[in-house]
Amino acid sequence: MNLPATLLLAVSAAAFTLPASAQFAKPEDAIKFRQSALTVMGTYFSRLGAMANGKAPYDAAAAAADAEVVAMVSHLPWQAFGPGTDKGRETAARPEIWQEQAKFKDRAEKMQATVAEKLLPAAKSGSLEQLKAAFGPTAQSCKACHDDFRRK
Amino acid sequence: MNLPATLLLAVSAAAFTLPASAQFAKPEDAIKFRQSALTVMGTYFSRLGAMANGKAPYDAAAAAADAEVVAMVSHLPWQAFGPGTDKGRETAARPEIWQEQAKFKDRAEKMQATVAEKLLPAAKSGSLEQLKAAFGPTAQSCKACHDDFRRK
Numbered sequence: 001m002n003l004p005a006t007l008l009l010a011v012s013a014a015a016f017t018l019p020a021s022a023q024f025a026k027p028e029d030a031i032k033f034r035q036s037a038l039t040v041m042g043t044y045f046s047r048l049g050a051m052a053n054g055k056a057p058y059d060a061a062a063a064a065a066d067a068e069v070v071a072m073v074s075h076l077p078w079q080a081f082g083p084g085t086d087k088g089r090e091t092a093a094r095p096e097i098w099q100e101q102a103k104f105k106d107r108a109e110k111m112q113a114t115v116a117e118k119l120l121p122a123a124k125s126g127s128l129e130q131l132k133a134a135f136g137p138t139a140q141s142c143k144a145c146h147d148d149f150r151r152k
Numbered sequence: 153m154n155l156p157a158t159l160l161l162a163v164s165a166a167a168f169t170l171p172a173s174a175q176f177a178k179p180e181d182a183i184k185f186r187q188s189a190l191t192v193m194g195t196y197f198s199r200l201g202a203m204a205n206g207k208a209p210y211d212a213a214a215a216a217a218d219a220e221v222v223a224m225v226s227h228l229p230w231q232a233f234g235p236g237t238d239k240g241r242e243t244a245a246r247p248e249i250w251q252e253q254a255k256f257k258d259r260a261e262k263m264q265a266t267v268a269e270k271l272l273p274a275a276k277s278g279s280l281e282q283l284k285a286a287f288g289p290t291a292q293s294c295k296a297c298h299d300d301f302r303r304k
Contacts, residue, residue: 033195036188040228043185072224076192 024080027088034080035091041073045138048123052135058128067115067123074115078108092151100148107145114141176232179240186232187243193225197294200275204287212278219267219275226267230260244303252300259297266293 024030044066050056051063081097081104097104114137122134176182196218202208203215233249233256249256266289274286 029195032191036191036195039184039188040192040225043181043188069224069228072221073192076221 024082024085027085030080030082030085031089031091031093034077034085037073037076037080041070041077044069044073045142048119048131049135049139051128052132058131060126060128063123063131064126067120071115071120074112078105094149094151097149104145104149107141107149111138111141111145114138176234176237179237182232182234182237183241183243183245186229186237189225189228189232193222193229196221196225197290200271200283201287201291203280204284210280210283212280215275215283216278219272223267223272226264230257246301246303249301256297256301259293259301263290263293263297266290 024033047056047066048063048070051058081093083098086093086095086098118134119138122130125131176185199208199218200215200222203210233245235250238245238247238250270286271290274282277283
């Protein structure tokens with residue numbers, strides 16, 4: 001299945017500012033991509049959580065490296081929620097994503113800002129206490145979006 | 153399903169040097185993670201390919217940013233090919249990955265080196281000619297591993 005050119009144009013002009021390279025040939029490619037990016041981000045965020053919650057030994061170098069992955073990948077999923085990507089592959093994305101674009105965008109941006117401004121500096125500080133303090137607000141910024149925009 | 157502690161220990165001591173945080177609770181988590189990382193890497197590598205092959209307009213800033221994603225993510229999948237992760241979820245991984253660990257490791261390392269030493273500098277150079285020159289060898293380093301270790 002190929003998207004018609006008009007839809008590709010619409011994707012480029014979506015509410016999220018998309019670089020020219022951010023187009024996906026098919027909705028299922030976009031869905032697979034965003035799920036993949038969120039899986040990578042979630043895996044590394046969980047590792048930080050295990051350290052913050054005492055379920056894994058604190059390793060300052062690993063924490064810093066893990067947070068670098070979270071920070072980079074935190075920017076990636078959003079380009080793949082363009083118009084027409086609400087179906088095409090199994091997805092937990094709720095229709096509210098496309099009905100309440102401003103709110104969704106706000107949640108996504110708050111998460112990215114929390115990661116960049118709280119989680120990453122804390123993980124690079126070498127202090128477990130700082131990591132613990134940053135983990136909760138970051139997890140809350142994930143949850144705030146999941147609660148409204150992800151199917152249970 | 154939970155892995156027995158002995159298998160988790162085996163995963164930690166796998167041929168690939170794993171950080172303490174690189175354990176996966178279940179084989180299916182490892183498979184999902186590596187597929188996700190490879191999907192993210194492949195998406196960004198394809199964007200560079202589209203520019204290199206004249207199928208998308210050359211955008212020097214986008215090329216540099218795309219290559220940064222490829223370079224970071226190129227290091228991530230390999231930790232998730234530990235012992236016992238040959239099944240647990242649909243996977244294109246061939247048994248040869250675990251039977252020919254040294255060869256698989258060599259292929260993975262060559263790809264990472266090609267990305268770091270050829271693709272990334274070329275993408276950051278601002279020169280489309282350099283990107284074109286680096287794209288082929290990098291694609292070959294992907295293919296060399298896929299040919300032997302990925303099911304058709």
